[in-house]
Amino acid sequence: MARKVLAALIGNVLGIFSAAQPATQLTQPTTQLVWKQQVEREIRKHDSWVEGYIENDYTNKIEEGHVHLTNLPRKTIDLMAKFGVLGFTGAFNPENDHLLLPDISEKSDEVLDSIDHELWHSIFDSKGKRGLYYDEGFSRPILEEIVAFTKRKVESPEFEKLRDLMKRAEESERVMGFASNISVLIKEYTEQYQLFKKTNEYISENEELKPYISKESQRKIDFTRENVDKQWKPAIDYLLDTNRKLQDLKGRINEEMPLANLVETRKFFTDIYKNLETYEKLGEPIMQYRKTILAEYHSAERKEREEMIKKLQEDLDKLPEGEKLSDEEKEQIQEIIKSLDIDLPVFDAEEINFSLQRMTGGLSRTMRNVTTFSNTYKIDEILGNEDEVMARIVDSLYSLYFGEVTQNKFPLSRADLNFLDRFRMNDVPIFRKGVEKYLVGIELMKQGMSAKEIRGKLEYATSFTFDGREYSWPEANFRIQGTIPEEKIKSEEAQKN
Numbered sequence: 313m314a315r316k317v318l319a320a321l322i323g324n325v326l327g328i329f330s331a332a333q334p335a336t337q338l339t340q341p342t343t344q345l346v347w348k349q350q351v352e353r354e355i356r357k358h359d360s361w362v363e364g365y366i367e368n369d370y371t372n373k374i375e376e377g378h379v380h381l382t383n384l385p386r387k388t389i390d391l392m393a394k395f396g397v398l399g400f401t402g403a404f405n406p407e408n409d410h411l412l413l414p415d416i417s418e419k420s421d422e423v424l425d426s427i428d429h430e431l432w433h434s435i436f437d438s439k440g441k442r443g444l445y446y447d448e449g450f451s452r453p454i455l456e457e458i459v460a461f462t463k464r465k466v467e468s469p470e471f472e473k474l475r476d477l478m479k480r481a482e483e484s485e486r487v488m489g490f491a492s493n494i495s496v497l498i499k500e501y502t503e504q505y506q507l508f509k510k511t512n513e514y515i516s517e518n519e520e521l522k523p524y525i526s527k528e529s530q531r532k533i534d535f536t537r538e539n540v541d542k543q544w545k546p547a548i549d550y551l552l553d554t555n556r557k558l559q560d561l562k563g564r565i566n567e568e569m570p571l572a573n574l575v576e577t578r579k580f581f582t583d584i585y586k587n588l589e590t591y592e593k594l595g596e597p598i599m600q601y602r603k604t605i606l607a608e609y610h611s612a613e614r615k616e617r618e619e620m621i622k623k624l625q626e627d628l629d630k631l632p633e634g635e636k637l638s639d640e641e642k643e644q645i646q647e648i649i650k651s652l653d654i655d656l657p658v659f660d661a662e663e664i665n666f667s668l669q670r671m672t673g674g675l676s677r678t679m680r681n682v683t684t685f686s687n688t689y690k691i692d693e694i695l696g697n698e699d700e701v702m703a704r705i706v707d708s709l710y711s712l713y714f715g716e717v718t719q720n721k722f723p724l725s726r727a728d729l730n731f732l733d734r735f736r737m738n739d740v741p742i743f744r745k746g747v748e749k750y751l752v753g754i755e756l757m758k759q760g761m762s763a764k765e766i767r768g769k770l771e772y773a774t775s776f777t778f779d780g781r782e783y784s785w786p787e788a789n790f791r792i793q794g795t796i797p798e799e800k801i802k803s804e805e806a807q808k809n
């Protein structure tokens with residue numbers, strides 16, 4: 313379910329960034345009262361089946377009814393925002409029958425707008441405690457009919473444009489995902505190579521220590537350096553060249569690009585990515601080299617000091633009788649010698665550990681994370697899934713949508729409305745208000761009223777007179793008591809323990 317992308321992202325974000333610092337607060341939540349009233353209005357818009365089906369009493373912890381509203385913890389919202397996850401909508405979780413409605417004033421319209429969609433998911437929910445669709449006393453089209461109906465709907469010509477658009481959006485997102493993976497790899501490798509260069513600079517800066525390094529070690533060092541150099545030279549050229557091409561392509565990738573070009577670009581990126589993956593092995597010799605050098609030069613430095621101290625002692629002993637030092641002077645010299653003997657830290661062990669860690673597995677982990685965030689469109693998951701198509705149909709019904717086919721909303725035909733009329737509880741159509749309003753909407757449209765005006769007139773209307781007929785659309789009895797509780801996020805719990 314595409315709307316569940318949010319829930320998946322929460323899991324991802326918390327899993328990946330569980331050690332992250334809490335972010336500075338992005339937005340203030342709407343006041344609880346205003347938020348509750350907005351949520352209530354969206355739910356009251358539906359027919360009376362919502363009464364008792366959606367829990368309204370949050371003054372105790374007992375879960376009554378089928379659907380329980382929850383909020384997203386502030387900490388989670390901030391954390392997600394910090395990492396650029398801003399696609400907040402509602403999300404129904406069939407595992408626990410919670411309807412997650414993140415209370416974010418900036419995004420409240422999107423969250424409220426998703427309620428109609430998510431309510432369908434709660435009706436059609438076949439997991440655990442099954443939804444209204446499976447209730448005794450509920451008469452409705454059987455699953456095969458729903459599948460055939462939704463299939464027919466999305467195969468109509470008006471969906472062609474959407475398919476094309478979504479395919480391109482999906483592909484361009486995939487390509488961008490590859491592009492950012494490649495950017496990360498290039499950056500990592502360049503940093504590793506910098507470490508190699510830094511090590512060589514360290515050697516030239518400490519030329520005077522060379523005599524204290526054995527010929528054997530010196531040969532090994534030179535050999536390793538040449539080897540690393542030989543392996544990295546072509547890699548570095550390739551990285552620079554790839555980076556140039558990447559920057560150039562990145563500027564041109566967008567959803568407007570024809571699908572064939574996008575696919576071609578992705579293939580090109582896939583090859584680069586495969587090449588770059590093999591470079592992961594190149595990091596290890598650099599780290600080994602750096603470790604050896606720092607250890608060798610560290611001990612060379614020690615040897616140099618020992619020699620200096622020895623020489624100083626010898627010089628002192630050689631002083632002629634008349635120039636021998638006083639006790640006080642001797643003490644001062646001892647102090648100087650002692651200070652020379654202090655081991656100065658010449659390298660930072662942490663730096664090495666960090667770099668090694670990054671290389672062993674760390675890099676592949678980074679890559680996986682980057683890929684997880686791409687591919688949010690998934691055309692087949694939406695148009696090939698009767699549950700998602702139905703959710704969009706019900707959403708379009710209650711949103712009185714008369715526009716073009718889009719990813720989340722479709723215009724409805726009379727045939728669609730007849731189909732919706734077949735969902736009945738004790739022979740009362742559960743979508744009565746929606747269907748009647750939409751039918752009136754179709755007529756008003758014919759008379760030349762704009763879609764926006766129709767929606768404004770009908771969406772929350774409780775009665776209406778049209779064409780000599782009086783419509784009665786009473787609000788469902790739904791009033792939230794107490795405070796919508798915060799959703800318990802699993803990884804957060806684990807973090808506390």
Ligand SMILES: [Zn+2]
Nearest residue numbers: 313314315703
């Ligand atoms: Zn959905």
